[in-house]
Every structure is written in structure tokens, then in C-alpha cells.
Amino acid sequence: MSVELRERSLRILDNQLGLRILIFISPMTRSYEIFWQDIHGRFIKKLDSIKVCSIFSVSYCESAYSERNMLIDIMKCRDIHIGILKTLVPIPSEVYNAYAYARTTGDYEEYYKLVKDILTELRGKLEDRINEMIKFNYAEMDNIIANFFNSQLLDYGTEIGNWVTGNPLYEEHRLYGQYCHNCFNPVCNDIERVVITEKAVVINK
Amino acid sequence: MIPYEEITDVIKLDIDNVGKYSEEKVKELLRKYGYEIDGIQVKPSKSLGMHVFIHLKQPISIDLIPFLEAMLGSDIIRSCLIQWRINHNAYLDIFFNSVGVINSRIPMKKSVNDVVKFMRCRCPELLEKLEFELGDSQKVYEFISDALN
Numbered sequence: 001m002s003v004e005l006r007e008r009s010l011r012i013l014d015n016q017l018g019l020r021i022l023i024f025i026s027p028m029t030r031s032y033e034i035f036w037q038d039i040h041g042r043f044i045k046k047l048d049s050i051k052v053c054s055i056f057s058v059s060y061c062e063s064a065y066s067e068r069n070m071l072i073d074i075m076k077c078r079d080i081h082i083g084i085l086k087t088l089v090p091i092p093s094e095v096y097n098a099y100a101y102a103r104t105t106g107d108y109e110e111y112y113k114l115v116k117d118i119l120t121e122l123r124g125k126l127e128d129r130i131n132e133m134i135k136f137n138y139a140e141m142d143n144i145i146a147n148f149f150n151s152q153l154l155d156y157g158t159e160i161g162n163w164v165t166g167n168p169l170y171e172e173h174r175l176y177g178q179y180c181h182n183c184f185n186p187v188c189n190d191i192e193r194v195v196i197t198e199k200a201v202v203i204n205k
Numbered sequence: 206m207i208p209y210e211e212i213t214d215v216i217k218l219d220i221d222n223v224g225k226y227s228e229e230k231v232k233e234l235l236r237k238y239g240y241e242i243d244g245i246q247v248k249p250s251k252s253l254g255m256h257v258f259i260h261l262k263q264p265i266s267i268d269l270i271p272f273l274e275a276m277l278g279s280d281i282i283r284s285c286l287i288q289w290r291i292n293h294n295a296y297l298d299i300f301f302n303s304v305g306v307i308n309s310r311i312p313m314k315k316s317v318n319d320v321v322k323f324m325r326c327r328c329p330e331l332l333e334k335l336e337f338e339l340g341d342s343q344k345v346y347e348f349i350s351d352a353l354n
Contacts (some may be wrong), residue, residue, distance in 0.1 A: 102326075
């Protein structure tokens with residue numbers, strides 16, 4: 001997995017998973033935008049939150065993209081979602097001001113400079129995390145995911161939970177599935193427990 | 206922000222230059238992107254062009270629509286405006302009616318530079334996505350130039 005800094009965006013390539021990920025700053029929404037594409041050129045819906053229910057629904061509605069591959073992608077790359085990116089490098093209000101100025105004057109130099117500074121910092125922080133991510137044991141992960149989909153009697157939610165809690169990288173995510181959808185804070189009181197079943201994801205609030 | 210659940214199973218193309226439209230090319234591109242087509246309807250538009258309704262077997266995310274429509278040959282300015290409307294969570298189902306927004310800033314001459322400038326200003330997301338798909342900014346220029354001619 002590599003992170004490439006472009007003029008106004010970051011591109012993440014993961015040859016192992018066959019993923020291309022585009023990250024850029026949307027001045028309109030004052031947020032990061034993430035655009036995913038698999039190795040065949042198929043687009044994966046942007047993952048701008050950790051709402052597992054949405055992610056799974058994507059796998060059912062977005063053409064032939066298999067649930068299994070989707071789950072691998074999510075487990076491997078879920079650190080790359082807008083909530084995390086915003087935590088790593090917040091987008092300052094200057095971005096919108098610079099964008100507004102650029103729109104008015106047609107001079108985008110200052111805006112793009114600011115964007116590049118933010119993305120440079122983000123790249124550094126993402127690379128740190130990715131260095132941790134590549135320590136994953138792919139075979140182990142693959143095995144667990146295979147079980148996840150192959151066993152009809154499996155308690156899917158528990159299985160994922162066990163894998164996540166057993167992995168020190170995701171120690172901070174040990175409450176996986178209990179994120180507040182608004183603030184992404186796992187200890188926020190407004191949590192939702194996500195229960196994953198074979199064909200659907202049910203949220204119990 | 207557009208919520209996750211916002212999906213559609215219809216892609217609508219506004220084709221101005223009928224001679225450049227190729228249904229085969231559309232099918233091929235959608236196949237490449239992994240989408241199955243349920244049916245395609247073509248209707249003449251008031252401006253001697255045509256409107257193409259591509260019905261998909263599975264619904265897709267609404268935030269892919271501006272990008273897909275642009276790639277499939279729809280009026281690029283219209284794609285920009287749809288992107289703009291998505292960004293502002295505005296009512297979307299106006300694809301072939303008066304857009305009614307930011308008309309004063311829409312480039313009337315439609316040179317490549319005007320369109321790119323407009324995209325930078327109003328829908329940088331679409332510009333980034335096109336560049337991601339096509340490879341680099343030069344290819345985006347060529348793509349837009351081809352779309353406008």
C-alpha cells in the first residue's frame with residue numbers, strides 16, 4: 001500500500017487488495033472526500049463514516065462487488081474514512097476562506113497551497129498508520145473472513161468483534177460497531193450497537 | 206451531506222450531439238464499471254439532442270451519478286450542476302428541466318478552459334474524480350475538449 005501526493009489529492013494504491021483510493025478536500029462540504037475503485041475499475045461507494053450497515057448495504061446494491069471482498073477492504077482499509085482522516089489532520093476554516101477567495105478572484109494559488117500542505121501532513125500520518133497496517137497477517141485475516149461468510153451458524157458480529165479486539169492495532173477501535181455516527185467518538189453516549197446478520201445489518205439504539 | 210441511503214437505478218444522459226452517442230460504448234463502459242443494464246430508453250430532447258435513460262439492475266450511489274454521466278457522454282455542464290446540487294443537498298430530480306441555479310456563472314461559450322474553471326469553482330469534486338479516472342489533468346482537458354466538440 002502506498003500513498004502518493006498529487007497536486008490537489010492523495011492517491012492510495014493497494015496492489016494486494018487491488019484498491020485505488022482517491023482522497024481530496026471538498027471545500028463545499030469542508031471535509032475530506034474519499035473515492036474508491038477496485039482493480040477492475042468498479043467504484044465502491046465512498047466510505048465517509050464507519051456505519052457498518054451502510055457499508056454492507058453497499059455490497060448488496062452496488063453491482064457484483066462481493067461481500068467478502070468488501071469486508072476485506074473494510075477491515076484492511078477502514079482506517080481510511082473521513083472520521084479518522086479528520087482526526088488525523090483537521091481541516092482548518094482557512095480552507096473554505098481561501099476557496100471563497102479563489103472563487104471570487106480566480107486565483108487558486110493560495111488555496112491549492114493550503115490544500116497541499118494539509119494533504120502533505122495527512123500523507124505523513126497515513127503512512128505511519130499504514131506501516132502498522134501492513135504488519136497484518138493477511139492469511140489469518142483471510143481465514144477469519146472466509147469463516148465469516150462460510151459458516152451458516154456463525155455469530156458474525158462476535159466473530160468480527162473477536163478479531164478486532166484481538167488485534168492490538170485496533171485496540172482503540174475495540175468498541176467497533178458502537179460508534180456515534182456524528183462524532184465518531186467510541187465513548188460518546190449516543191452510541192449505536194451494530195448487529196451483523198447474514199443478509200442485513202440491524203442497528204439497535 | 207447526501208446520506209448513504211441515497212441511491213438510484215437510473216442514469217440519465219443529456220446528449221447534445223447525437224452523432225457522437227454510441228450505445229455500445231455506453232454499455233461497454235458500464236460493464237467495465239461493474240454495472241448491469243436492465244434497459245435503455247431514448248427520447249428526443251427539445252434541443253434536437255436526446256435524453257437517454259439507462260436503467261440499472263442494481264441501484265448505485267447518487268454521488269457517483271455526475272461522474273458516471275460525464276464519463277458516458279452527457280452534457281458536461283449538466284454533470285457539474287448535478288454535482289453542485291449534490292454538494293448542497295438540493296433536490297436532484299431535475300435532470301432534464303431547468304436547473305435554476307447559478308445560471309449566471311455557467312460558461313456559455315463552453316471552451317475547455319471555461320469549463321475547467323467552472324468545475325474548479327463549483328464542483329472540484331467532479332474534476333478530481335475525472336482526473337483520478339482518466340489519469341492526469343491533460344487527459345481531463347482532452348476529454349472535455351472532445352465532449353464539447
